[in-house]
Amino acid sequence: MVDERKLKRSETFPPETIAEIQRAADEGIYSIRGSGAKRRVPNFDDLILLGASMSRYPLEGYREACETNVTIGARNAKKPIELDIPITIAGMSFGALGANAKKALGLAATMMGTSTTTGDGGMTDEEREASKILVYQYLPSRYGMQPDQLRRADAIEIVVGQGAKPGGGGMLLGQKITERVANMRILPEGIDQRSACRHPDFTGPDDLQIKIQELREITDWQIPIYIKIGASRTRYDVMLAVKAGADAIVLDGMQGGTAASQDVFIEDVGIPTLPALRQAVEALQELDLHREIQLIVSGGIRTGADVAKALAMGADAVSLGMASLMALNCNAPIYIEDYEALGTKPGYCHHCHTGRCPVGVTTQDPELEARLDPEEGARRVRNYLTTLTLECQTLARACGKSHVHNLEPEDLAALTIEAAAMAGVPLAGTDWIPGHNGG
């Protein structure tokens, strides 16, 4: 009989690390998976909103208006994006996601007056029809990049990086390269697709500036152009994106998801959303362009509180990837035997890369995909977005704000020293912001 009390767990070699070493020894290749960073990083949970009391006057929670609309890209485009809510759906490809999932997200975004976004491989007719406002990603691989699709888009998002893997290209394993996906990307069916990490025809911000000029010319200066960056050297990257001429910047923190990437990339490259957002806002303020160039932040946004805190820190909007898939039942406790077949359980699944998604979201398999009804999925995502919006409004009213964009850093305090330093707000109960004023 082993006395459990005497077993000494190694913090250097905990059981999961031992398992990974032995998996590497068995397979000889890095672990590839979907989803975002699973390690604990300082995040919006480490911030609280202060609300109103004697020194601030709240709005009536159920009576007084609290606006949520946001305009994106009015700087250069003749047709800027007008969103009813500051919550958008992030870029996810048809290929990574099944057609039903893409359609559900498009329908939900349309019902809520917000945008959804294409991904690697181009635009499908289904998602264009489902999405009133569709942002077209312009990616290094240029898979499926068609000028006619560019002209059908409501905005262009030039993807320089992604929070899950700043400096890395996309990946879609052979089991998801079905005939339709292969045809859209002009690739042999069933290959392990490794996308380029660098754009083929520009190499730096000076070239990107000319690339943006070209895209504006092709679209007759009608639609806004976003630049998406993964959070790393955010202050400099934001300044360079501004210099290159972006109308909006999409900033994806390290918690942002991916359909398939090396686990070591997901967990060990990039910085969390919290400090990246602060750096981005500071960079825009330094250039006197905060609120003129919109900042859309993604990577670990889950609740209306996360939305409110991101806006208070200076974001103009947030973007959801993983959370919107969870609204579609990603990781829901249904079809449990299919999770088990993948060697996982609901709540832990990150097997998007296998194409065997038990709930029919990240799959191209017709049988699995049939588990997601696009209309029902759309209703779920709409409900979720509605909840986030209501939560965000509730918090904004409590802080006395008649528009969610009136939330400000002054409404925030941090619960940990790390979060205070990263977010640039005082540690709760103090006026101490580590790193500020020599503190």
Next chain:
Amino acid sequence: MSAVDLAEISVRELNQRLHDLAPGANETEWTISNPRGRHAIAVGLDAPANLHIDGHVGYYCGGMNKQASIQIDGNAGQGLAENIMSGTVHCTGNASQSAGASGHGGLVVVEGDASSRCGISMKGVDIVVGGSIGHFSAFMAQAGHLVVCGDAGDGLGDSIYEAFIYVGGNVGSLGADCIEKEMTDAHRQTLAELLAKAGIEDDITRFRRFGSARELYNFNIDNAGNY
């Protein structure tokens, strides 16, 4: 014949006029003078127009072209005819890097030399270069043909998929998964047709063909050293 002087009107005005061409419009012949290296000239066209650009152009000339035939009497900057879908972009001089990048169709001709990354990510375009090309050309080339009458730089065809490469001169080195392949009569026929379409005369018997070994299409631990 429409004559446009870019010393008089902006690139924006020119592109708008070209984009506004109605299907079946009579205004099919265009001459464009004084390009003076400006960027994004004649991008995003979708009409069967014939453009003659008299002088050097900057970045992305003929980018995303559909249907139109664009002749540049001069040199071209970076990204000539990038993502071309159909039609022709013909440059009588030299072209900078990334000529024909990610082109899906149509024909790109560079009578002189093209620089590095020529045909990078090409997806069905045919590219004919009268001179030599630089390093890393046809990287991840998926489909289409790249014909080089001169030499090719290092790393040719790295991670190539199903594109065809023909080189008349020397190759610095081949990239990962790119190998020399047999030149059959059918390949010689294709090469002859491409050269004829490009209006470039050459001895097809001196050309060699390169393509994918297809060993990196699916990850295999035994090939780890090649990635």
